[in-house]
Amino acid sequence: MSDIYKNPKYYDIAFSWRDIPLETDVFEESMRRYSRIPVRHVFEPACGNSPHMGEFIKRGYKYTGIDKSRAMLDYARKKTGPGFCAELICADISGFAIKNKADFAYIMLGSLYIKSEEELVSHFDSVSGALKKGGLYFLDWCVQFDCPDGKIQSWKKRSGNCRVKATYSCEIINKISQTIGETLRLDVTEGVKQKTFVNHSVKKAIYPQEFLNFMAGRRDFEFIGWWNNWNLEEPLTGSEKIVRPIIIIRKI
Numbered sequence: 001m002s003d004i005y006k007n008p009k010y011y012d013i014a015f016s017w018r019d020i021p022l023e024t025d026v027f028e029e030s031m032r033r034y035s036r037i038p039v040r041h042v043f044e045p046a047c048g049n050s051p052h053m054g055e056f057i058k059r060g061y062k063y064t065g066i067d068k069s070r071a072m073l074d075y076a077r078k079k080t081g082p083g084f085c086a087e088l089i090c091a092d093i094s095g096f097a098i099k100n101k102a103d104f105a106y107i108m109l110g111s112l113y114i115k116s117e118e119e120l121v122s123h124f125d126s127v128s129g130a131l132k133k134g135g136l137y138f139l140d141w142c143v144q145f146d147c148p149d150g151k152i153q154s155w156k157k158r159s160g161n162c163r164v165k166a167t168y169s170c171e172i173i174n175k176i177s178q179t180i181g182e183t184l185r186l187d188v189t190e191g192v193k194q195k196t197f198v199n200h201s202v203k204k205a206i207y208p209q210e211f212l213n214f215m216a217g218r219r220d221f222e223f224i225g226w227w228n229n230w231n232l233e234e235p236l237t238g239s240e241k242i243v244r245p246i247i248i249i250r251k252i
C-alpha cells in the first residue's frame with residue numbers, strides 16, 4: 001500500500017470537508033484580538049498541500065510553508081503562479097530555520113509530529129526563531145484533551161469520479177514516553193479502480209496540563225488561551241465535548 005503523503009491528490013479530497021475561507025477568517029480574528037504586530041507574512045509548519053495558502057495570498061499575505069514530504073510540497077507548488085508570494089521548503093518540523101521571520105504561525109490537524117521531549121523543545125525553539133516578537137502561534141488540535149487510545153473516526157468525500165473513504169485511528173504505544181501511533185487510511189474508488197493508501201505516524205502525546213507547564217517554563221512564549229470547535233467565543237472549560245480545539249500562544 002502506498003503512502004498517503006506520496007499521493008497528495010487523495011489527501012486533498014479526504015480533507016476537503018474544511019471551510020478554508022471560514023478558517024482563514026478565524027485566523028484573522030485571532031490576529032485582530034491577540035497579535036501585537038501587524039500580520040503580513042504567515043508561516044505553516046507541516047504545511048503539506050498548503051490548503052490555506054491560496055486564501056492567504058488572495059487576502060494579501062506572504063506565505064511560507066515547510067514539510068518533509070516533497071510530493072506534498074510539489075502538489076502545493078502547483079497551486080502557485082506568477083506573482084504568488086509563497087515559499088515552500090522541505091524541512092523537518094523538529095528543527096528548522098526560515099530566512100525571513102513570519103508575523104503569524106499556524107499548524108493544522110494535530111500535525112505536531114514530534115516524538116520526544118527533546119524534539120518538542122527543538123520545535124518550539126525553531127518556531128520561536130521563525131516568528132517575530134508579538135506574533136502568534138495558532139495550533140489546531142495539537143493537545144490531547146481526550147484519551148487518544150482506541151480513537152477511531154471515518155468519513156467520506158467525493159470529487160468528480162473519485163470517492164474517498166478516510167479512516168483515522170489512534171493507539172497508545174508507550175505510556176511512559178507518551179508515544180501514540182496514528183494511522184490514516186484512504187480507500188479510494190476512482191472510476192472502476194480501487195486503491196488504498198496508508199500513513200502510520202508515531203508522535204508524543206501532549207496533555208493539557210503538560211502543555212501549560214511547558215509554556216510556563218518558556219521565556220519566549222506566553223499562553224493566550226484555548227477554545228473549542230474553532231470558535232473564539234467558546235473557551236474550553238474541560239467539561240464539554242471537545243471537537244477540533246485550537247490553542248493560541250504568543251511570542252514574547
Ligand SMILES: C[S@@+](CC[C@H](N)C(=O)[O-])C[C@H]1O[C@@H](n2cnc3c(N)ncnc32)[C@H](O)[C@@H]1O
Nearest residue numbers: 005046047048067068069072092093108111113
Ligand atoms: C495531516 S497533514 C497536514 C497537511 C496540511 N497542513 C493540512 O492542513 O491539511 C500532515 C503533514 O505533516 C507532514 N509531516 C509529518 N511529519 C513531519 C515532520 N517531522 N516534519 C515536517 N513535516 C512533517 C506530512 O508530510 C504531512 O504533509
